[in-house]
Each structure stands twice: as structure tokens, then as C-alpha cells.
Amino acid sequence: MQPDSSTKDARRTELLNAATELLATKPTATLAEVADHAGIGKATLHRYFASRDDLMLALGMLALDTVAHAIRDASQPERGSALDMLTRIIEALVPLGDKLHFLLSESVLDTHPDFTAADRAVQQSMLHLIQRAQSDGDLRSDVPAQWMLHHMNYALYATWQSVHDGYLARKDAARLLVTTLLDGFAAR
Amino acid sequence: MQPDSSTKDARRTELLNAATELLATKPTATLAEVADHAGIGKATLHRYFASRDDLMLALGMLALDTVAHAIRDASQPERGSALDMLTRIIEALVPLGDKLHFLLSESVLDTHPDFTAADRAVQQSMLHLIQRAQSDGDLRSDVPAQWMLHHMNYALYATWQSVHDGYLARKDAARLLVTTLLDGFAAR
DNA sequence: CTTAAATGAGATAAAATAGTCTCAATTGAG
DNA sequence: CTCAATTGAGACTATTTTATCTCATTTAAG
Numbered sequence: 001m002q003p004d005s006s007t008k009d010a011r012r013t014e015l016l017n018a019a020t021e022l023l024a025t026k027p028t029a030t031l032a033e034v035a036d037h038a039g040i041g042k043a044t045l046h047r048y049f050a051s052r053d054d055l056m057l058a059l060g061m062l063a064l065d066t067v068a069h070a071i072r073d074a075s076q077p078e079r080g081s082a083l084d085m086l087t088r089i090i091e092a093l094v095p096l097g098d099k100l101h102f103l104l105s106e107s108v109l110d111t112h113p114d115f116t117a118a119d120r121a122v123q124q125s126m127l128h129l130i131q132r133a134q135s136d137g138d139l140r141s142d143v144p145a146q147w148m149l150h151h152m153n154y155a156l157y158a159t160w161q162s163v164h165d166g167y168l169a170r171k172d173a174a175r176l177l178v179t180t181l182l183d184g185f186a187a188r
Numbered sequence: 189m190q191p192d193s194s195t196k197d198a199r200r201t202e203l204l205n206a207a208t209e210l211l212a213t214k215p216t217a218t219l220a221e222v223a224d225h226a227g228i229g230k231a232t233l234h235r236y237f238a239s240r241d242d243l244m245l246a247l248g249m250l251a252l253d254t255v256a257h258a259i260r261d262a263s264q265p266e267r268g269s270a271l272d273m274l275t276r277i278i279e280a281l282v283p284l285g286d287k288l289h290f291l292l293s294e295s296v297l298d299t300h301p302d303f304t305a306a307d308r309a310v311q312q313s314m315l316h317l318i319q320r321a322q323s324d325g326d327l328r329s330d331v332p333a334q335w336m337l338h339h340m341n342y343a344l345y346a347t348w349q350s351v352h353d354g355y356l357a358r359k360d361a362a363r364l365l366v367t368t369l370l371d372g373f374a375a376r
Numbered sequence: 377c378t379t380a381a382a383t384g385a386g387a388t389a390a391a392a393t394a395g396t397c398t399c400a401a402t403t404g405a406g
Numbered sequence: 407c408t409c410a411a412t413t414g415a416g417a418c419t420a421t422t423t424t425a426t427c428t429c430a431t432t433t434a435a436g
Contacts, residue, residue: 008382026295028216030423041384046425105293107214140375147364148373150350151343158342167334176335184372185336187328195404196412218393229414234395 012048015040016062019055024098025164027106031055053108060109063099064118070096071125082132083139089129090156090181091174097160104157123149155181200236203228204250207243212286213352215294219243241296248297251287252306258284259313270320271327277317278344278369279362285348292345311337343369 018038022029031052035042049055074092075085093100102109109115130148133139139148159177162168168176206226210217219240223230237243262280263273281288290297297303318336321327327336347365350356356364 028296031425032423041386042424043385043426044383047382050425052424108216137375139373143364143368143373146355147350147368150355151346151368154342154346155339158339162335162338167338176331180331180335180339180372182372182374184368184370185327185331186370187325219395220393229416230394231396231415232413235412238395240394 013062014038015045015048016058020059020063020098020102023059024101027101056102056106056108057112057115060102060106060112060115061118063096063102064115064122066096066099067093067103068122071122081138082129082136086129086133087178089126090152090178093156094159094163094174094177095170097157097164100153100157100160104153126152152181201250202226203233203236204246208247208251208286208290211247212289215289244290244294244296245300245303248290248294248300248303249306251284251290252303252310254284254287255281255291256310259310269326270317270324274317274321275366277314278340278366281344282347282351282362282365283358285345285352288341288345288348292341314340340369 015038019034022034022037026033029037031045032042034055035045038045045055049058070092071089074088076088077085080088103119109119127145127149130139130145134141134145155177159168159173163170163173203226207222210222210225214221217225219233220230222243223233226233233243237246258280259277262276264276265273268276291307297307315333315337318327318333322329322333343365347356347361351358351361
């Protein structure tokens with residue numbers, strides 16, 4: 001009868017997550033492959049997303065939502081310094097590497113104003129956090145915050161990939177990444 | 189008359205460089221777009237590379253050759269420590285970021301044994317260099333060399349992109365990347 | 377159970393892309 | 407200059423992918 005909107009939403013999200021999983025590692029996958037991987041018929045896929053472009057936009061938006069949500073959850077501004085917050089955020093984002101793919105290397109999304117605007121907002125909030133850590137004297141001030149952010153984004157993605165490909169233990173990943181970003185590789 | 193093989197080779201390489209330029213930022217570009225961007229007709233493109241797959245493989249191989257060559261040139265084993273060599277290599281690789289794209293995120297190439305073997309060889313030589321720098325006490329020994337390598341590869345690509353997109357001065361790039369990798373972001 | 381909505385499978389149509397072919401124009405070696 | 411090779415433009419075909427449509431089956435609310 002009446003479609004239960006919450007159920008339908010959940011199904012839609014599941015579908016998007018399955019699509020993310022596949023497209024993050026094989027961006028050229030066919031819509032038929034996406035439907036297969038999600039375990040649904042391609043007709044159904046089209047009922048949820050009229051075109052490939054629609055799907056890509058939804059994927060970008062979900063990625064953004066998920067990341068933004070993780071950042072909010074990990075922030076807990078009342079607890080700890082800006083650097084502590086950043087550390088918690090990094091730990092929270094490593095498992096979301098497949099979503100990050102859409103924020104870093106999906107040039108199709110660059111043409112969607114909705115997406116680019118929302119993306120800018122998320123990046124901006126991260127930038128402010130980095131700048132606060134610089135003011136606190138916890139992060140170097142002789143390195144541009146913008147650079148740190150960009151570098152961090154790619155490092156997050158690379159780390160997720162290491163875990164995904166089986167070269168790095170999931171539980172080691174965040175710690176290794178944080179020490180790499182903060183302390184670098186040089187021996188002291 | 190007789191085709192001058194060196195001229196023809198040079199033209200082929202120019203073609204590949206143009207293709208690299210486009211496909212590194214827009215991996216889904218059409219063959220017609222590739223031909224356009226290279227300033228040639230698509231018929232000619234097909235005369236050099238029978239299929240898209242052929243082109244991709246040639247791009248991967250050129251990327252590998254270029255990178256391997258840059259590494260050899262920058263090495264100069266007689267001059268300086270392993271860490272010095274690594275630093276020179278990083279400086280040399282930043283401008284080759286578009287080539288790196290094919291070594292990092294072109295899943296099509298994973299199915300070409302020729303490519304994966306050659307890639308493995310290059311990565312292996314870099315790994316040995318990192319391990320030497322660890323033995324020398326110049327790089328931390330409590331961080332896996334394999335991880336450093338993987339992280340470095342992505343950092344190189346991210347840096348090239350920053351320059352390419354105009355967010356980072358070409359002349360600042362290598363220095364910033366080296367200090368990031370070696371010293372990290374934490375204030376001392 | 378009943379029934380309307382949602383789904384899957386696959387046929388089909390439409391569109392995009394890859395790849396082939398022809399021919400006139402250009403190039404470059406001799 | 408001459409001539410054979412190479413090229414570019416675009417028509418054309420083949421193939422792949424996207425998108426639509428139909429209909430029998432499944433699902434779940436009431």
C-alpha cells in the first residue's frame with residue numbers, strides 16, 4: 001500500500017552504499033554492474049535514480065553527509081583541544097575512505113553547484129579547525145593550513161585503500177596515519 | 189618515403205604526453221576528446237593505438253618509464269645518503285604527477301601483467317631506498333617502509349594536483365612536501 | 377486473505393562511444 | 407620538384423551502455 005517513507009529511504013541509502021563500494025574502486029563500472037552489485041534489477045536502479053548523473057550526484061551528496069556527520073560526532077568541542085578534535089576526526093574518517101573517493105576524484109561532480117557548495121562548507125569547517133590548532137601552537141604555523149587540509153584528505157584516502165587492499169591492519173591504520181601526519185617519517 | 193623511426197617515436201611520445209595530460213584529470217574522456225586534445229584526428233590516434241586498451245597500456249608504460257628514468261637521474265648514488273637520494277627523487281617526481289595518476293588509480297592496468305611486473309620493480313627499488321634510509325637512522329624504524337612508500341606515492345600525486353589546480357606555487361611544492369613527509373605537521 | 381505497490385528479469389529502444397574506411401590534402405625524404 | 411607515406415576530416419558501422427517498457431512475481435499493509 002502506502003510506501004513507508006522511512007523504509008524506502010533506508011533502502012535507497014543501502015543502494016547508495018552498495019554503489020559507493022563498487023564505484024570507489026572501479027569508477028567506470030556499468031549501471032548494470034552497479035545494480036548487480038547491489039543485488040537489485042537495473043529497472044529498480046532506474047526507479048531510484050533516473051540517470052547515471054543522478055546517481056553520481058546522490059553518491060556525492062551521501063558521501064558529503066556521511067563525512068560531515070562523522071566530523072560532527074567526532075568533534076565534541078567540549079572535550080579537548082582542536083588538535084584532539086582533529087585526531088578524533090581522522091580516526092573517524094579512515095573507514096569512510098570509499099566515500100572520500102567521491103570528494104576527491106570524481107570530476108563529474110565538479111559541475112554540480114549543489115555539491116560543490118556543500119563540499120566547500122565541509123572543507124571550510126576542517127580548515128578552521130586546523131587554523132585553531134595552529135593558533136594553539138599544536139600545529140606548525142609555517143605551513144599553510146590549506147595545504148595541510150589537502151594533504152590530509154589524500155592521506156585519508158590512501159590509508160583507507162591500504163586497509164581495503166589488505167596491506168594494513170584496520171586497527172593500526174588511524175594511529176599510523178596520525179603519527180605520519182603529525183610527526184613525519186624522519187628519525188629524531 | 190621511409191618513416192624516420194626516431195621522428196615517429198617522438199610523435200608517438202608527444203601524443204602519449206597529450207593523452208596523459210587529459211586523462212589524468214578526466215579519466216573518462218572519450219577517444220575523440222583525446223585526439224582533439226592532442227591536436228590530431230581520431231583516425232591517426234587509432235593508427236598509433238588500435239584500441240582504448242592499447243592506449244591505456246602505453247600510457248601506463250610511459251608513466252612507468254618516465255618515473256623510473258627520473259628516479260635513476262635523481263639518484264646519483266655516489267652523492268649523499270639514501271635520505272638525500274630520496275629527497276632528490278621526491279623533488280624530481282612532483283612535476284610528474286599526471287604520470288603518477290596511471291600508477292595509482294587506473295584499475296584497468298591491473299590486468300596487464302607487463303605493466304604490473306614493471307610497476308612492481310620500480311616500487312621495489314624505492315622500497316629498498318627507504319629501508320636503507322631506515323638503516324642509516326635517518327628514517328623512523330618503527331613505521332613500515334611499505335607504508336611510507338604508499339603514503340609518499342599519494343602525497344606526490346596530491347602535491348602535483350595542488351600545483352596543477354593553482355593552489356600551490358610550483359617552486360614551493362617539493363620543499364613543502366619533503367618537510368611534510370619528514371617532519372610532519374606538529375609544532376615542536 | 378486481499379490488494380495495491382514495488383520489484384526483477386529481460387525485451388526493446390535510444391544514445392554514446394569505439395573502431396573502420398575512404399579520399400583529398402599535407403608532409404618530407406631524396 | 408616528385409612521389410610515397412602520413413595525415414585529417416568525416417562518413418560509416420559495430421559495439422557498448424544507458425534508459426524505457428512490459429509483465430509476471432513478490433511484498434507488505436490493512
